[in-house]
Amino acid sequence: MPLFAALLILGLIFLLAKNIQHNGFAYFASISFIGLTNGAVYALVALGYTLVYGILELINFAHGDLFMLGGMISATTLISHNVFGLTEGVSLSTLIPALLGSLAVAMIACGLINVSIEFIAYRPLRGAPRLAPLITAIGMSFILQNVAIGWKGPSYIAIPNVLPRGNVFSIHGVTYTWEKLIVVIVTIPVLIALMWLVLKTRQGKAMRAAAQDRDAAAMMGINVNRTISFTFLIAGSLAGAAGLLYALYFGQVRYDTGFQLGLIAFTAAVLGGIGNLPGAVLGALSIGFIQAYNEGLTWHMPGSDWTQSIVFSILILILVFRPEGLLGERTPEGA
Amino acid sequence: MRRRISEQIARAWWTALGAAGLSHERWNALRPGVRRAVKVAVWVAIFLGLVAAFGVWKTSALAIGAIVYLLVAPLWNRLTFRGWAYGKWIAPLAVLAIAITYPYYVNHMPELPLFGPFPQLSTLVVMTIFTMMALGLNFVVGYAGLLDLGYVAFYAMGAYMAGWFASSQFSKQNVNLGAVGLYPGATGFHFSIWMVLPMAGVATAVVGVIIGLPTLRLRGDYLAIVTLGFGEILPQIARNGDHLFGTSFNLTNGTGGITPIDGPGFGNWLDKHLHLPANFLTAGNLDSVFLWTGIGLVLITIFCSARLRDSRIGRAWIAIREDETAAAAMGVPLMRTKTWAYATGAFFGGVAGAYYASYKSGAFPDDFFFQISVFILCMVILGGMGNIWGVIFGACFLTYLDREGLSNIGTQINNQFGTSLDVPKYEFGIFGIIIVVVMLFRPEGLIPSSRRAAELHEDEPHDEPLYDHEIAGA
Numbered sequence: 001m002p003l004f005a006a007l008l009i010l011g012l013i014f015l016l017a018k019n020i021q022h023n024g025f026a027y028f029a030s031i032s033f034i035g036l037t038n039g040a041v042y043a044l045v046a047l048g049y050t051l052v053y054g055i056l057e058l059i060n061f062a063h064g065d066l067f068m069l070g071g072m073i074s075a076t077t078l079i080s081h082n083v084f085g086l087t088e089g090v091s092l093s094t095l096i097p098a099l100l101g102s103l104a105v106a107m108i109a110c111g112l113i114n115v116s117i118e119f120i121a122y123r124p125l126r127g128a129p130r131l132a133p134l135i136t137a138i139g140m141s142f143i144l145q146n147v148a149i150g151w152k153g154p155s156y157i158a159i160p161n162v163l164p165r166g167n168v169f170s171i172h173g174v175t176y177t178w179e180k181l182i183v184v185i186v187t188i189p190v191l192i193a194l195m196w197l198v199l200k201t202r203q204g205k206a207m208r209a210a211a212q213d214r215d216a217a218a219m220m221g222i223n224v225n226r227t228i229s230f231t232f233l234i235a236g237s238l239a240g241a242a243g244l245l246y247a248l249y250f251g252q253v254r255y256d257t258g259f260q261l262g263l264i265a266f267t268a269a270v271l272g273g274i275g276n277l278p279g280a281v282l283g284a285l286s287i288g289f290i291q292a293y294n295e296g297l298t299w300h301m302p303g304s305d306w307t308q309s310i311v312f313s314i315l316i317l318i319l320v321f322r323p324e325g326l327l328g329e330r331t332p333e334g335a
Numbered sequence: 336m337r338r339r340i341s342e343q344i345a346r347a348w349w350t351a352l353g354a355a356g357l358s359h360e361r362w363n364a365l366r367p368g369v370r371r372a373v374k375v376a377v378w379v380a381i382f383l384g385l386v387a388a389f390g391v392w393k394t395s396a397l398a399i400g401a402i403v404y405l406l407v408a409p410l411w412n413r414l415t416f417r418g419w420a421y422g423k424w425i426a427p428l429a430v431l432a433i434a435i436t437y438p439y440y441v442n443h444m445p446e447l448p449l450f451g452p453f454p455q456l457s458t459l460v461v462m463t464i465f466t467m468m469a470l471g472l473n474f475v476v477g478y479a480g481l482l483d484l485g486y487v488a489f490y491a492m493g494a495y496m497a498g499w500f501a502s503s504q505f506s507k508q509n510v511n512l513g514a515v516g517l518y519p520g521a522t523g524f525h526f527s528i529w530m531v532l533p534m535a536g537v538a539t540a541v542v543g544v545i546i547g548l549p550t551l552r553l554r555g556d557y558l559a560i561v562t563l564g565f566g567e568i569l570p571q572i573a574r575n576g577d578h579l580f581g582t583s584f585n586l587t588n589g590t591g592g593i594t595p596i597d598g599p600g601f602g603n604w605l606d607k608h609l610h611l612p613a614n615f616l617t618a619g620n621l622d623s624v625f626l627w628t629g630i631g632l633v634l635i636t637i638f639c640s641a642r643l644r645d646s647r648i649g650r651a652w653i654a655i656r657e658d659e660t661a662a663a664a665m666g667v668p669l670m671r672t673k674t675w676a677y678a679t680g681a682f683f684g685g686v687a688g689a690y691y692a693s694y695k696s697g698a699f700p701d702d703f704f705f706q707i708s709v710f711i712l713c714m715v716i717l718g719g720m721g722n723i724w725g726v727i728f729g730a731c732f733l734t735y736l737d738r739e740g741l742s743n744i745g746t747q748i749n750n751q752f753g754t755s756l757d758v759p760k761y762e763f764g765i766f767g768i769i770i771v772v773v774m775l776f777r778p779e780g781l782i783p784s785s786r787r788a789a790e791l792h793e794d795e796p797h798d799e800p801l802y803d804h805e806i807a808g809a
Contacts, residue, residue: 059556124775129791131482132774134556135716138484138709139770146764154760259705263567266560305575312564319557320549 015300022299026173031296032289037180037249039288040187044242045265046272046280047194048235054211054275055231057130061137062117064262065144066110066236070243071253072152074106075159078247086162095162099244103186106244107237114236115229123225141259148255156252163248183245190241191281194234198277207231211275260308264291267315273328282326287311368410375408389448396445402433434459434630438623451743454735456622462734463629464691469714469730470636470723471683476712477721477787478644479676480656481551482559485566487707488546489539489681491573493688494698496535498593500526501693504585515600516614528599528693532632532686539685540678547677551670563705570703587700594697599628616696625694632690633727636683640723643679652676653721657790706763710737713766716773719780721787728782737762 020028045067052060077083084098121140125133163179170176198204209217210227218224246261247253268287272279291311295304302310318325349359362370379400386396406429414422437459444453454462468490475483498504501514503523511517513527526534550561572579576587587593598616606613615624643649651672654662663669692698710733718729732740745758758765773780779788 057556059560121771121775128778131480131555131559132778132791134482134559135712136771136774138712139767139774142706142709142763142767143771146761146767149760149764263563270560306571309568309571312568316550316561316564319553319561323553323557 016293016297019293019297019299019301023297028297029174031292033176033180034296035289035292036285037183037288038291039285040183041242041245041249042261042265042268042288043281043284044187044190044238044245045261046268046284047191047277048238048242049262049266049269050272050274050277050280051207051231051235051238053269055207055214055228056122056133058122058133058137059266060235061134061262062140062144063114063235063239064258064260064265065141065148066114066117066258067239067243067246067262067265068253068255068258069113069144069148070106070110070240071247071257072148072157072243073109073240074102074244075157075247075253077102077105078162079159086160088160088162089165090162092164095164098162099248103241103244106240108240110240110243111233111237114232114239118229118232123228141262145255145259152255154255156254159247159251159253161251179249183249186241186245190238194238195277197234203227203230264311267311267318270315271318271325273325276325276327279325279327286326287314290314371410372408375404379404385448386445390451391446393443393445395440395443399445402429431630431634435627438620438626449744449747450740451747454739456626458735458738460622460625460629460694461691461738462731463626463633464687464694465711465714465734466633466727466730467629467636467687467690468684468711469718469726470633470640471680471687472711473640473715473721473723473726474643474652474676474680474683476715477726477784478649478652478656479673480555480652481673481676482555482712483562483677483680484559484705484708484712485546485562485564485569486680486684486711487703487705488562488566488569489543489684490688490691490707491569491698491700491703492539492542492681493535493685493690494692494702495573495587495593496538496685497528497531497596497689497692498587498698500524500534501528501531501597502593502595504588504593513602514597515602516598516616525597528597528689531693532689535689536682536686539688540682542685543678543681544674547674548670551673551677563708566705566708570700573698573700573703587698590700592697592699592701594699596692596696596698598696599693615693629690632686637723637727639679639683644723648672648675653786656721709763709770710766713770715780717769717780719783719787722780722782722784725780725782725784729780733766736765741765 023031045064048063048067049060052058052063078086078098084094084101086095086098090098117140121136122133125136161179163182166178168176168178168181196204198207206217206222206227207230209220209222210224210231214224217227243253246257264287265284268283269280270283271286272281272283274280291307294301294307294310352362353359365373382403383396383400386392390396406426411422411425412420414420414425438456441453441456446452468486471489472483472486475481475486501524503521503525505524506522508524509522511521511525512530514525515527517525546562546565550558553561573587574590577585577589577591579586598614600614600616600618601609601611603613605611612618612620612624615621615628618624644653651662651667652675654665654667655669655672659669711730714729714733715726716729717733718727719725741759741762745756748758749755777783778791
C-alpha cells in the first residue's frame with residue numbers, strides 16, 4: 001500500500017514536471033494561483049460539511065445549495081440599487097464597506113437559514129436510522145434550489161467585475177491579480193476566527209465535546225441542541241462567506257451552482273479527513289490545485305471535461321482505501 | 336401532534352353525526368362489512384360530486400365509481416375456496432385488467448378536478464418503465480437498506496447497451512440477429528430487442544457488482560456518496576465517450592447520443608401468422624403495444640421481487656437492513672448478500688433503461704443526471720420502502736406528476752385563481768418537499784410494509800419493550 005501511494009505520488013510529480021517543462025514556469029505559477037483561489041472557496045464550504053459531520057455524523061446535502069443561496073444573496077446586496085449598487089470600476093472607499101456589508105448580510109442570512117433547516121428537517125430525526133436525515137437533507141437541497149429558481153429564475157445571474165483590476169505583483173511574467181488576492185484575504189481571517197472559536201472559546205469546547213459523545217456531553221451539562229444549532233449557524237455563515245467570494249470571483253451564480261460545488265467541497269472534506277478542520281482546508285486546497293492543473297495544464301491532462309470524474313474518483317478511492325482521510329484518525333468503526 | 340389533530344377531527348365528526356341522529360354507539364353497532372360499505376360509498380359519492388362540480392363530467396365517471404366501489408367495499412381478501420385464498424388475487428388482477436385495457440377507454444374518461452384529464456398512453460408506458468426501475472431500486476434501498484444515490488448509472492448503462500447492440504453505432508461491424516425495422520444495408524450490431532433486454536440487464540448487473548465490490552464495505556452514508564459519485568462519473572463518460580483517452584474511438588457518440596435505436600418487434604412471419612406487431616415503432620397502436628410489453632416486464636419484476644423477498648437471500652437482505660452486526664453474527668455473509676442486492680437492483684435498472692431507450696429510439700447523455708436518481712428514490716420513499724405495491728404506486732404517481740400531472744395542476748390552478756404559476760418549473764422542489772414531509776411524518780411511506788414500519792418507529796414507546804434499545808444515532 002505505501003509502495004503504491006509512493007508510485008502514485010512519483011507519477012503525479014513526473015506529470016507536473018513535464019507540464020512545467022511544456023508550458024513554462026510562469027504559466028504554471030498563474031495556474032497555481034487559480035488553484036489556490038479555488039481552494040480557498042472550497043475550504044470555506046468544506047469546513048461547513050466537516051463541522052456538521054463532526055457533530056451529527058450527517059452529510060448535509062443542503063450545504064452546497066446554501067452556499068449558492070449565499071452567492072445569490074450577496075449578488076443582490078452588491079448589485080441592487082436599493083442596497084449598495086456597485087458597478088464596474090468603483091473606488092475602494094465605496095467598495096470596501098459594500099463588501100463588508102454584503103459579507104455580513106450573506107453570513108447572517110445563511111447562518112439563520114441553516115439553523116432553521118436543522119430545526120425543521122434534522123432535529124426531529126435525531127433518533128431515527130442514520131439514513132433518514134440524509135434523505136431529508138437531499139430533499140432540503142432540492143427545496144433550496146427551487147427557492148433560488150423561484151427567486152432569481154433558472155438562468156445565470158451575472159455579477160459585474162467590481163473588484164479592482166490589475167496586478168499585485170508581476171515578476172518574470174508571474175502575475176498575481178488583486179481579485180485572487182482578495183479571495184484569500186477574506187478567507188484567511190475567517191479561518192483564523194473559526195479556529196479560535198472552536199479551540200479557544202467555551203462554545204467551541206462544547207462543540208468538540210458534543211462531537212465526541214453527545215450523551216456524555218449532555219450529562220456534563222452542555223445544552224446539546226443549542227450547541228448543534230450553533231454549529232449549523234457557523235457552518236451556514238461560512239457558506240455565506242464562500243457564496244460572496246464565489247459570486248465576486250466567478251461573476252455568475254445559478255440555482256445549480258451549489259450542488260456541483262458542494263459535492264466537490266464534500267470530497268475535499270473527505271480527502272482531508274471528515275470532522276477534521278485543518279484537514280478540510282488541506283483537502284480543499286488539494287482539490288483546488290488538482291482542478292486547476294487538470295483544466296489549465298495541457299501536456300496529457302484530461303481537461304475540464306473530466307474534472308468531475310477525477311474529483312469523484314478521488315472521493316471513491318479515498319473512501320475505499322483510506323476512509324479516515326489524509327489527516328483523520330482511524331476510528332474503531334473504520335470511519 | 337398529528338394524533339391530537341386527528342382526535343379533534345374525530346370528535347367534531349361524531350358531534351355532527353350525532354346531531355343528525357347517528358351516534359357513535361349506533362354506528363359501532365353496525366356490522367363491519369356494512370360500515371365499510373357505507374364508508375366507501377360516501378367516499379365514492381364525494382369523488383363523483385367533485386368531478387361533477389369541478390371537473391368535466393362524462394358518464395364513464397359512474398363506471399369508475401362503480402368499479403372502485405366494487406373493488407374496495409367488499410372484503411375480497413376473506414374469500415377462500417377449499418383453503419385456497421383466491422380472494423387476495425382479485426384486487427391485483429382487477430388493477431391489471433384495468434391497466435391492460437386502458438388504451439380502449441382512455442378517450443372516454445372524465446376530467447378530474449385539480450388533476451385534469453386522465454394520463455395519456457405514452458405516460459403509462461413511461462410509468463411501466465419507472466415502475467421497473469423503482470422496483471429495482473427497492474431491492475437495494477427497500478430490502479437491503481443500502482442507500483443508492485446513483486441508480487441513474489444503471490439506467491444509463493441499460494440504455495447504452497441498447498444503443499450499442501441495437502443501432503448503427505459500431506458501423507464497422509455488421510451483425511443482424513433478428514432485429515426488425517432495419518433499412519437495407521444497415522451496419523452495426525442489430526440484435527433483437529428481446530435479446531438486448533436480458534443482455535442489458537446482465538451487463539448492468541456486472542457493472543453493479545464491479546461498483547459494489549470495493550464500495551459495499553463502506554458504512555451507509557459513505558456508500559450513498561460513493562454511489563452518487565458513480566452516478567456522476569458514468570454519465571460523464573457517456574458525455575465524453577466520443578474521444579476516450581484522446582483517441583478517435585467513438586464509444587457513446589458524445590453529447591449527440593446514440594440514435595436511432597431499433598424498436599422491439601416480432602418480425603414479419605409472426606405478424607403474418609399471429610398478427611403480432613412486426614415492429615413496435617411503426618405499429619399503428621405504438622403506445623399500446625409498448626404499454627402491454629411494459630406491463631409484461633413489470634409483472635416479471637413484481638414476480639421476482641416477491642419471490643426473492645421471501646427467499647433465503649431476501650430474508651438475509653432484510654436481516655442486514657434491520658441490524659447488520661446481528662445478521663453477520665448469525666452467519667449472513669455481508670459482502671456477498673449486499674452485492675447480490677446491488678446486482679439484482681442493477682439488473683432491473685438495466686432492463687428498464689434498455690426498454691426506455693428502445694421506446695425513445697435513442698440514448699442521450701443529458702437524460703442521465705442526479706435528479707433522476709433522486710426521482711426514483713422519491714418513488715420508493717413515497718410509496719413505502721420495501722413494499723412492492725407501495726413502490727408501484729409511488730412510481731406511477733410520481734411519473735404521472737412528472738409527465739403531465741404538474742402542468743395539468745398548474746393549468747387548473749391558474750384557470751381557477753387567475754394566477755400565472757409555472758408549476759412544472761418547481762418540479763424537483765415539490766419532490767424535495769415530498770421527501771422531507773414523508774421522512775418527517777410517515778417514514779414508512781404511504782403504503783408501508785408492516786415490518787419496515789416497525790423498524791422505523793423503533794425509538795417510539797412500545798407497549799412492551801421488545802429489548803433494551805440504545806439511543807440510536809448516538
